[in-house]
Amino acid sequence: MPENQHNPDIAAQLAIVLVEPQGPLNIGSVCRAMGNFGFSDLRLVNPQTDHLRQEARQMAVKAGYVLESATIYSSLEEALHGCQYAFGTTRRFGRYRDRDDFLYPDAAAQMIAGFDHDTHTALVFGREDCGLLNEELDLCQRFLTIPTCDAMPSMNLAQSVSLCLYEVSKQGLEARGELLKPNLAEIDQTESMLQHMKETLTRIDYLDPQNPDHILRSFRRLFGKNGLTDRDVRILRGLWSRIDRVQLELEKRIKSDGENQ
Secondary structure, X not given: OOOOOOOHHHXXXXXXXXXXXXXXXXXXXXXXXXXXXXXXXXXXXOOOOOOOOHHHHHHHHHHHHHHHHOEEEOOHHHHOOOOOEEEEEOOXXXXXXXXXXXXXXXXXXXXXXXXXXXXXXXXXXXXXXXEOOHHHHOOOOEEEOOOOOOOOXXXXXXXXXXXXXXXXXXXXXXXXXXXXXXXXXXXXXXXHHHHHHHHHHHHOOOOOOOOOHHHHHHHHHHHHOOOOEXXXXXXXXXXXXXXXXXXXXXHHHHHHHHHHO
16 A cells, blocks of 8 residues: 655544545545545545445546545544544634634645644545535534635535645645755855846846846845746856847947948
């Protein structure tokens, strides 16, 4: 069984709970999403279909092991046994649920990644047609909602699971420092490039020689938002050098034309 190589602790700590799922296609698609991100603890509460039907197996693709190992429960309370924290997914903002009680998937994922290794959590997803009941949401410590368009707010079950697991997996990578991080250029390299840029853009009258930093500061902010990599600096220096050469050739041509007149 494949495991989440990025953060096996999170994979072992997190359960996906589907309450009364109605279609084998959705169940199989959820299994595939779980397999994509290295999760395997699937709990089904009173499924309204045979989760091992051929349609589910086909949609699970290579994550059939998730489907085969899924556990069946008669109630959500039973399915949450052994979990210390549960996030219930819903879009219903009611009398007893303020918007401040709701988390977006990225914020929920940050919480999950921050729990200690002994804390078992669950992401609880409701019925395809009507979601989770109030009594079921009462069993969850926090509510999770996905910001969607009000004109068409409900997402497909497997899409919702995929989005949430992506955020959890990403947080796991960040916690372990394994995200693909750019090789940022050192400050002195960036400053040297900016000095070259200043000289070049002043020479072609793009910058005001009396106050070149007025525009240059905007470029500094632009470049500083995400930082410049070594490659970025090389490309920019190459651009300024090319402009320098073109400008020099232009000046020579103008001088030559003037001498020939």
